[in-house]
Amino acid sequence: METILSQFNKLKEEFLKDLIEFIAIPTISTNPEYQDKMKEGAQFLVKKIKSLGGQAQIEETGGHPIVYGEFITNPKSPTILIYGHYDVQPPDPMEEWISPPFEGTVRDGKLFARGATDDKGQLWIHLAAIEAFQRANQPLPINLKLILEGEEECGSTHLIPYFQSHKEKLQAHAMIISDTPFLAKGVPTITTGLRGLIYYEIEVKAVDKDLHSGSFGGAVDNPIHGLSRMIASLHDEKGRIHIPHLYDKVRPLSQEEKESLEKLPFSEEEFQKSIGAKQLWGEEGYSILERISTRPSLDVNGIWGGYTGPGAKTVIPKKASAKLSIRLVPDQAPKEIARLLEEHLQSILPSTLELTIKPLETSIYPYSADTSHPYFQKAKEALSQAFHTDQVVFARQGGSIPFVPIVAKTLSIPCMLLGFGLPDEGAHSPNEWLDLENFYGGIETMIRFYSSLGE
Amino acid sequence: METILSQFNKLKEEFLKDLIEFIAIPTISTNPEYQDKMKEGAQFLVKKIKSLGGQAQIEETGGHPIVYGEFITNPKSPTILIYGHYDVQPPDPMEEWISPPFEGTVRDGKLFARGATDDKGQLWIHLAAIEAFQRANQPLPINLKLILEGEEECGSTHLIPYFQSHKEKLQAHAMIISDTPFLAKGVPTITTGLRGLIYYEIEVKAVDKDLHSGSFGGAVDNPIHGLSRMIASLHDEKGRIHIPHLYDKVRPLSQEEKESLEKLPFSEEEFQKSIGAKQLWGEEGYSILERISTRPSLDVNGIWGGYTGPGAKTVIPKKASAKLSIRLVPDQAPKEIARLLEEHLQSILPSTLELTIKPLETSIYPYSADTSHPYFQKAKEALSQAFHTDQVVFARQGGSIPFVPIVAKTLSIPCMLLGFGLPDEGAHSPNEWLDLENFYGGIETMIRFYSSLGE
Structure with missing residues (x-):
């Protein structure tokens, strides 16, 4: 050699x-x-x-x-x-x-x-x-x-x-x-x-057409409000994803993996500084490194609805949409987590709204x-x-x-x-x-x- | 004549x-x-x-x-x-x-x-x-x-x-x-x-730049989630606006106004049908006509953040924004309600986020x-x-x-x-x-x- x-x-x-x-x-x-x-x-x-x-x-x-x-x-x-x-x-x-x-x-x-x-x-x-x-x-x-x-x-x-x-x-x-x-x-x-990935686009619809907020405000469940309530409910106060059974198949780290993770040269302070975060966040009981590499995470990757141009427009939009993804860890199967997510979204849907769920891209194990x-x-x-x-x-x-x-x-x-x-x-x-x-x-x-x- | x-x-x-x-x-x-x-x-x-x-x-x-x-x-x-x-x-x-x-x-x-x-x-x-x-x-x-x-x-x-x-x-x-x-x-x-009107654009910022949801998901409070939590909390379960003292100055309808309102030829069923709503919504204890003409209402008129184009992008956006307005009724003064709203938004702001509040257009009495x-x-x-x-x-x-x-x-x-x-x-x-x-x-x-x- x-x-x-x-x-x-x-x-x-x-x-x-x-x-x-x-x-x-x-x-x-x-x-x-x-x-x-x-x-x-x-x-x-x-x-x-x-x-x-x-x-x-x-x-x-x-x-x-x-x-x-x-x-x-x-x-x-x-x-x-x-x-x-x-x-x-x-x-x-x-x-x-x-x-x-x-x-x-x-x-x-x-x-x-x-x-x-x-x-x-x-x-x-x-x-x-x-x-x-x-x-x-x-x-x-x-x-x-x-x-x-x-x-x-x-x-x-x-x-x-x-x-x-x-x-x-x-x-x-x-x-x-x-x-x-x-x-x-x-x-x-x-x-x-x-980590694996599932990725969805969801849309909630309240009415057939955009409405004037003067003439209708107070009588229609604004779909942006409804979507916000749904998104807000997807994490609990401890930073955990609030979808029943989502963590059931998460394989706990072995003692060896845990020790090895703790020894990694990683500074949470530098991590925070590098992204300019006011404060880090996440699942209680886990280090930052654990959270970003060994735990599932759910993120809304995009949201839109109503008027987003310059100035003011007094509209109640007919619908609001979001892109939402979950990072998976062993042994979460994309299909199963997708089913849990879809069922959960249906279960938390306000009775005032209609929901469309569209999977985007192929799931990743x-x-x-x-x-x-x-x-x-x-x-x-x-x-x-x-x-x-x-x-x-x-x-x-x-x-x-x-x-x-x-x-x-x-x-x-x-x-x-x-x-x-x-x-x-x-x-x-x-x-x-x-x-x-x-x-x-x-x-x-x-x-x-x-x-x-x-x- | x-x-x-x-x-x-x-x-x-x-x-x-x-x-x-x-x-x-x-x-x-x-x-x-x-x-x-x-x-x-x-x-x-x-x-x-x-x-x-x-x-x-x-x-x-x-x-x-x-x-x-x-x-x-x-x-x-x-x-x-x-x-x-x-x-x-x-x-x-x-x-x-x-x-x-x-x-x-x-x-x-x-x-x-x-x-x-x-x-x-x-x-x-x-x-x-x-x-x-x-x-x-x-x-x-x-x-x-x-x-x-x-x-x-x-x-x-x-x-x-x-x-x-x-x-x-x-x-x-x-x-x-x-x-x-x-x-x-x-x-x-x-x-x-x-009704009167105040109109705001608000922005919550979590980090300095858009982040990859694979590398950072689970450790950063996604600003879309934070904004959603804030929006979700702005109404209580009875359809009332959840901002302290917001209703203090709302002048109750006189008996005469109430009776006159009840006599108006207005069909809630037709109203619902005309806008294609699955279900009407609003403040408990008030008719639809009361809600849309005699009660204050709060609506998010637009929301945006992250990736909103076609397909999937696995991003945690650095910020998320919304346009938000409140319709006022006698004797709510725009300035006072604006102050209540601004103070309340600051008070419910997650500690992970920075908030910018910008009033848009002139208030209307x-x-x-x-x-x-x-x-x-x-x-x-x-x-x-x-x-x-x-x-x-x-x-x-x-x-x-x-x-x-x-x-x-x-x-x-x-x-x-x-x-x-x-x-x-x-x-x-x-x-x-x-x-x-x-x-x-x-x-x-x-x-x-x-x-x-x-x-």
Whole structure:
């Protein structure tokens, strides 16, 4: 392994140059005008994988293509499936960028560019690790399969069907997803759990048409009032979600998880400061970190009704609407929680109103990894060595990644969320950046991890 | 008077023709492109008043002009100040008009046109009544002052200052405003009270920026939830506004008012049906008619926050906003109720949130007429004779007319809301119409009323 690491050290500049070349292709998946650029990005990856000695092909999906790559060195060796995405968010607002979004620019040890951390930089870590083996004339100690998506920023519409219809081809011993951040700089983090999600649009209707509040005010149950009463009742005074049986299936944290959570380097004070909250809030009896990563949460994500323009309009609107979502944790099943929510909304509906409930998007299962799998320990060691720290942590995250629980179930393999981002890299904002220590540390981690699997 | 009435009967067709000519000028005050048409409308009125033997002039206001007219026949006779407005709402949506909005068209005893009932038709009733006297070669039995506004549909910005700076000139024994509807066809109605209004925009802020509901859900008091809790708490379970001392100054109805209210031809069932409400609602212990005309009411007129576009966005918004208004009844003073509301909102503000309260528009006082004034009785008799019915009613209305309470106070005269519209004439909608029986009945009413004052 020393040969490879020493070769890697010589190649650092080159790897960065290659990444900047990749970043220069504006693969904006949400904008149809960039369809050709998406193709160019996919072809760039195919060419790169082939140049590293792998097989690669573009898989048409009906949307933006998936790039599939393979490095099969020895059928008896372990096989790792790697996920990354080559599409990026639009760069707007353009005027806020200090350097052009598609011209990767290094300042203070950071690479600034759209896609630097989300996810081109993290994807490139894997290609660079493979290249380090190749350039050192060392065979890869394991087999690799790469699935590089072009629709992560626009809903991953075709990813799950692709997984489901290519089970055999994608079979592996574990999957690695590099699209998550460290808990903090210097704290390498393996994300071991994700929350699930259900998302609804609800509408309450009181009357057939907007009414004048002078002529009707006092005789009609304003739907904004009714909706507000319903929303207000969805939490109790202890910050718990007030939907019967919602917590029934929440799996309590193990003693080990609890202890590990308490040891995480997390400051509630800094958390509060970073978002400018007057006061933090939440479920009594749980720390902030527990609340945002291990407990279900309910949020109204949007609300609208009546007159919202400038000035005054004295209207009683005929209806009011809200978008409402619940983050789920193991072992809450989206279908069951959806049923509980729907039944509860009907049960608290004022008799003056009519309710329409519309589920939006596909539900997402919560995910928790079985960290007793030996690969987790090996990854932890690789991170520890590559980042020169004993403080490598396992931590759940509060967000959701739709395909992770499905892949884990479909392929029956552990999914390791081994990401190399940082929390404040502005993934979807102007001046997105990638920490170069994390970029190089990530490559070294993969070299060490693959080597340890081959031993 | 018989001479005049018989003359009037001969002139009916001509009066309608004149009104249609007046209506043909598209005096849309809200659209700057129609500024010339507004001037043309004002000049049309000046010319008409002069042709009837009156004095008339255009009064520049800084906005659209006020037309002031005068018929002073005998300084010893009573003087009536008449209010009407010559501006109209925009006709949109144009495609829904059966006949062109500015080509007055008669179908089934109704004149269809923009402004037919609001307010050109009602304004013309007064000019036609004067003309009936003139054409019968009879002197007007009273003095008349006319104040014809061009900004009623765009906020009446300059009307109140005009009243306040022309107190002497406008001095009269009573004011008549013809811009309100009958309670129902065949039920001539003198509106004896109006509700007042205060209007606020409120904003609650939780954090400095929109947050991802995955990473933060469960640890931040979503401002939509907080705002909903506040709104939900503003009414109690008995439909009363839950703001301390809000009802302290509400003047109870007199026994006479109560009895009169109960006698009004009003069907709660039809009311409910007309608005398509699943169920009516309101303050326990009061009828629907009491609730909408004699009791204060609080309505959120608009609410917004977070993501309101199509599909799902998992955001915890940094803030949420609402427009909120209270209708006031005698003797609630806007300033005092505003103070109670502001103090109460502060007192129920969750400690997690910051509140901004912004008053919108000018407050409006509630109004109630002293119906013991002899003019009310005389107007009632005139209506009874002109409309051939004993069922002439005094009724409060739930809406607000800003200048009425101010004029009543500034000039210290009774304001009679003697309107000739009907509730379903679609004042601001396509195919607005005026009932021609009411048009002619209105003219006859004024002839009879003026005659009785001169006796």
